[in-house]
Amino acid sequence: MQVKREIPLYEQIYIKLRDSILHEEIKPGERLVDSRIAGQLKVSRGPVREAFRKLEQEGLITNSEGIIEVYVPSLQDVLELYQVRVGLEAVSVYWATHYMTKEQLDELYKSLLETEKAVKLKNLPEVIKLNTYFHESIVSYSKNKRLQLLMSNIRSLVFLYRNTIFNQYNRDHYFLSEHRGILDAIKEREPSLAAKRMELHIYNDMNHFKEYFLMHKEKEAELQNIKKHTE
């Protein structure tokens, strides 16, 4: 019999802070002070500092001259993350094509139908959920643990950014056919084709994100202008 050792405090604090950052209870750019957090959580500063080091290595917080702040991704950062995703998800689907069973594939086709429904109903949260499911499934079917680890880190950062700057960017329904194209390539057991389609899909996604971002910034600038003139 194995007796489980309880999870150490620094690990619990790490998870708690990580979640708080991803759920925006702690906002990007916000400063983190070990003593303050230790006080809030009623623990000593030691474990809090250890948690900081983990978050720092993960990229969720920055440490510049001893000043700890929640990571604030720039557009450049997000584009770089997308480029990395292109590489990693292409490899994912390449190997997933080798390993996925017919049942697993059918499941994804089914989920795709649900996504279509959700798009028609303009149920955005559901669309996002299903879209995430699509990508995460394929990554997990790659049977590559490291790929999964890297992708989960990246997803955190992209997720953080999206929720930070604007609630969601409204993607059109074009991605449905792209998803279908990827599944079709898997069905035909053509890993390279599947990878190619995944690449294009994510590049498209990236470009839409970029456009939406710039549009958003423009609007913001306009608002600033109006504000200035009325002052």
Next chain:
Amino acid sequence: MQVKREIPLYEQIYIKLRDSILHEEIKPGERLVDSRIAGQLKVSRGPVREAFRKLEQEGLITNSEGIIEVYVPSLQDVLELYQVRVGLEAVSVYWATHYMTKEQLDELYKSLLETEKAVKLKNLPEVIKLNTYFHESIVSYSKNKRLQLLMSNIRSLVFLYRNTIFNQYNRDHYFLSEHRGILDAIKEREPSLAAKRMELHIYNDMNHFKEYFLMHKEKEAELQNIKKHTE
């Protein structure tokens, strides 16, 4: 003017341990005890523990039930790392093709000639050095900071593994023409072709590594058998 704050101890310890692991002064599987290291470095345990958390997050050490050990990669792990490399380096060369200047390209061609010389002279350390230079250059020309970060982490782990299990696996000279093919594609400014060739190159590398590994294991098993019979 900026006055630089001195580097904190935990950071120095992190770097020191990291290097020690990569240079095999600390061997894979070896247990790390914070109090012992603190004693050796004549510091307190606090900063050592913070360094541990960074190394842990980076994947260089494992933490199972509070027992900290240097990461021992399995063959599966290394193959997974190679698969990840395929994705990341393909993306690297894709973007490097956009950004590399003629001078930078010429420099790599020149380095390739040197590699050929080194291969002829069977100067293995030089070959390895130049090979690493080739790949790292392309990653850096991608102008993607995150890509560079991920690749440096991965390189550490692969490096660790190679040096651990056997000193070096002896790759044939075939990779020279593959490198040349990649550079040619960059010269023609064909990002997709360059990416494709990089993929194939790394997959080839991976397969050779695998073969070499299994051969090595076989020999080891034989030696074990002989040992048993003579006991």
Next chain:
DNA sequence: CTCGTTTAACTTGCATTCATTTTAAACCCT
């Protein structure tokens, strides 16, 4: 009111100390 100085609070980094658990060695009894 503004600029500069003083000073108090805060923050970080590191060391020391303590409690608990784990490991290993010594010991004893049969």
Next chain:
DNA sequence: AGGGTTTAAAATGAATGCAAGTTAAACGAG
């Protein structure tokens, strides 16, 4: 000698204490 118990050493986890530096507020002189 073998097996089990006792006990001492070591290791982890966490709290507290302290020094040095930074920030910011209070204060006062011009």
